[in-house]
Amino acid sequence: MNSNINIKDVEERSNDNKSVHARCSLSTVRATSTPAYTMAGTVSDLASIYRAWLDCTSQGRWNDLPKYMHSTYTYNGQEFDPQTFVTLVQREANRFAGFTINVDAILIDDGAQCLSCRLYSKGRPTETIFGYEPPGQDVYFVEHHFAWFTAGKLSKTLFTLDFKSVSYQFRHPDAEYALDLLGQSPTLATKTLSRQSLEDAFGAYLGCVNDWKMKSDLARFCHSEMTHNGEKLTVD
Structure with a gap:
């Protein structure tokens, strides 16, 4: 989500080319409407919890956000209690008009109680972002999140932002920008792999x-x- 804890920190990290290599079993969940919230740790429940958490941010339901979070929550290496995190996210979301979050695709490892999510958010900046003046129109932010759960609640998130596409939209406000969505990608495989x-x-x-x-x-x-x-x- 583009309601990052400190959006200036994202800019500083955008040129960091270090990569993290991970290996896990994944089950794919395509973007659909948000399922009902549950506290269990199955594949569908993890997706449900995470979607509900994103919906709270997208809809500005700040009082509901903590109930999906563990008592200690780590976000890109920074540790927060739920209420402190909510305050910071609310501040960042208020920098945009018409802010919304949409899930493109989710990959889930139920054994490790973690998921990977590709999402995009959009909003019209109302103040300077990444050193750019507001372009007077919506800007799309494409992000990749890795999220871990403890006792059915969100306890850790790592994320990366496609800063190149964000910078392009600010520098070329009159150019057409089209999202490249996984959910709309054609299936090219001629055979199915295990x-x-x-x-x-x-x-x-x-x-x-x-x-x-x-x-x-x-x-x-x-x-x-x-x-x-x-x-x-x-x-x-």
Whole structure:
């Protein structure tokens, strides 16, 4: 969500190219309407809790936000109690008019009680953001969140922001901007891989990158044409 705890900190981290490598079993949950809130820790419940938490922020229901949060909550390395976090998020959300959050896709690891969420939020800035003056129109923020749950409540979140696309919208307010949504991507697969095969393939892809073997091995893992952060690229 673009109601970041300290939006200036995001700008400072946007050029940090360090990456975190993780490996887990994932179940995919496509963007749908928000299910009823529950406190259990199943796949559907984790998605329900997280969607309800995002809805509270999107709809400005600040008094409801803490009930989905653990008594201690860590957000990008900073520790908060629920009420302190709510106060800071409310302050950031108030920097935008018409602020809303939408889920694009969610991946869930029920065993580890965590999920990954790609979401986009939008709002019309009412003050300077990232050093840019308000463009007088909505700006879209695309984010990727990793969230962990303790006893059925949100206890930790790590997020990254697509700062490049945000900067483009501020610098080119008259240009057309189209979201590249996973939920609208066509299915290109000609065969279905098992969960373990998907994990193995992605692990091998990361190994190819880490071992600097992309020139010789990348074509094994990527289509000849692909979309990377909204940009059409060829494997060459």
